[in-house]
Amino acid sequence: MREEVRDLSPSNGATLAVRSITTETEIPDLHVFMEHQFDAAAGGRPTLHIGAAVMRPFSAGSVMLRSRNPLDPPVIRLNLLADERDQARLLEAVKLANKVARTPPLSGLIDWDAAEARDVPDDETLMAMIRERVSIFYHACRTVRMGDPLDVEAVVDWAGHVHGIKNLRVVDASILPEMIAVATNPTVIMVAERIAKMIRTGG
Ligand SMILES: Cc1cc2nc3c(=O)[nH]c(=O)nc-3n(C[C@H](O)[C@H](O)[C@H](O)COP(=O)(O)OP(=O)(O)OC[C@H]3O[C@@H](n4cnc5c(N)ncnc54)[C@H](O)[C@@H]3O)c2cc1C
16 A cells, blocks of 8 residues: 555444345345555555455354364364355455455555455456455354254254253353354344343343
């Protein structure tokens, strides 16, 4: 970025949330977000990181016990972009990020593209770049999700009680019933405060 960008701080947290072409819900499922960073690789030049993300992915990973030893780390399988709908949506999000970067006044501040992603000629090449660089938001959830006792995939009820086991609750990100399109940290805090209130009032 040009030197004057250094004065624009903070840009972190500026997020564009939109609905993808294919989504069937009202919930924005694509995020384009900005982070103001100083990248050593850029020789101390101000660097703006523009990220693109698919929220509420269809691809599901898994967390499995490795063994009966509780000290063994679990087996975590991310399974990123396994579902073609996620591939198409992430491609759309990256193209949108590129469009933002090519649009004034931001485009006038960019004099160097570290990711070399702005002017990729075709979708296939861009998708190959995405696969090489794709990462996660660390928003893992739903591994012991809430739901009705008759739902075979549900582990806890709406108050965090584990179905079929007395006096045991789970209250963390794992009980969220579905993938959410916003940050998980404040969401988990809200769920925890709500269930803590239920516990205090005997619910
Ligand atoms: C690198 C990273 C960046 C993230 N950035 C964001 C962000 O910008 N915004 C956002 O909303 N979310 C972010 N998240 C996700 C967010 O942190 C999680 O969704 C959220 O913390 C989940 O809350 P939790 O209570 O389920 O689990 P945690 O917050 O992980 O809490 C689990 C707690 O249990 C403790 N614990 C573990 N084992 C034991 C044990 N045996 N005995 C006692 N205690 C134990 C741990 O020390 C920890 O305090 C990020 C996550 C990561 C990893």
